[in-house]
Amino acid sequence: MRYLVVATLGLLIGAAFACVVIYYNPLIAKAASAQPDVADRALHYSLPSEVLGFELGEQVVPPGTPKHDGLLWEETIERTAMLSLVLDDAHDKPTAIASRMLAVSPRTDFVLSGVRVNDYWLLTIPGEGTLFLRAEANVWPFIKETLPVWYLGRPWKGPAEYSPTAGPGEHGEALVVGATGRFAGLEGTAIEKYRLTDLDPAARSVAATGEIDFKLGASQVAKSE
């Protein structure tokens, strides 16, 4: 009996120590993010004021969030989210509308790469055309700083800035494909940054301002022809 108690205690201590190691793991904090390069264009958004629609899959709703009948309940999409938002130009004039479809990535690894999310954007700038962005974001730094505030009542040290874009580009940037209008045939890269400005532990909600920076050029296929 004593051996069982000692073994259980040892397992719990070992598991707790591993959790601390994961929490402070520098590999998954660093595994974020491409560095911003010179951008052709930057668009800004503000959350929640510029959100047109937001749906969260049942399995990714943070525990304790006020209940509502979610639309994304099927088992194939229960770990996804859909967000549509308006983006502004440098003069804060509404310039574009974006649809973002997000899904937890199979590349999520708590030891080596962090909590990864596939983030697909369809972004239309009226009068110019539509772009398709494919990003992989590391949301571990956000989760790590948010959950203790929401669930443990710890004081928030924000505002905090994040650069979640972590791929799939060669240098950790998102990949952009021109879909319609003047963007058709163009390719490029993008990086997203955001600044968390408020955390509401009761509503499990956040306020943030964000920016997406693009760099576009002729596609490699077109160049070689």
Add this chain to the structure above:
Amino acid sequence: MRTTFFLAIFLGFAGVLAAGHFVPWGAHVRLPSQTRVIANGGRAERFVIRLPADRIDVAGAKTAGLRAAAAVGASALAPQLTPEPLLVEHFKIRDAAGNVIGLAARHWSADAHASGTAWSLMIPSRGALLLTAPAEPRAALDTALHTAGYNAGTAWNGDVKVAFAPEGTDAAVVAGGSDEFAGLAGKYSETWTITGVTDGGELHGTIEIDTVTRHGT
């Protein structure tokens, strides 16, 4: 006793790290793909959207027609974004067997400089697809419904089929993809079949997206 204690600590430590590394935390439920091989190479796959059940939300200019004006959950856009027709729709998508397998966004604009339609289909267990085509005419669905006897403000039942991207057209293309869809190219067709409209303007019917793709074409 001491050996047991330290061995247990090691096992607890290693077990949690192993779980963090090896457990597929990001894996999604995957249903068998409803694809079929077609003659002369390539594969065909149909994606289906049932209206109104699969509509998540919509945002757009009222000038875009019934789909923008009467949909449940419609969001108004800032006036700066709507001097020209623009319609953004979000749906769940199903496979040919009717199972929900992913999400889709459709952006349509019909202004003089940047008209076009773009679909982004995301199937969490398989990746994403980008489809592009020339824009259908403004309020094309409204026109077809009115021709079939629909009057705004009254309920209507019938069977109207509108091909926004007709089968065989070269301009409706699979323009990109990720993961399982990476490197695929091909064509698609998009057909809206409307079987009813409520007096509030809610559409009932299906959208069928038929893709034919092959690697590296």
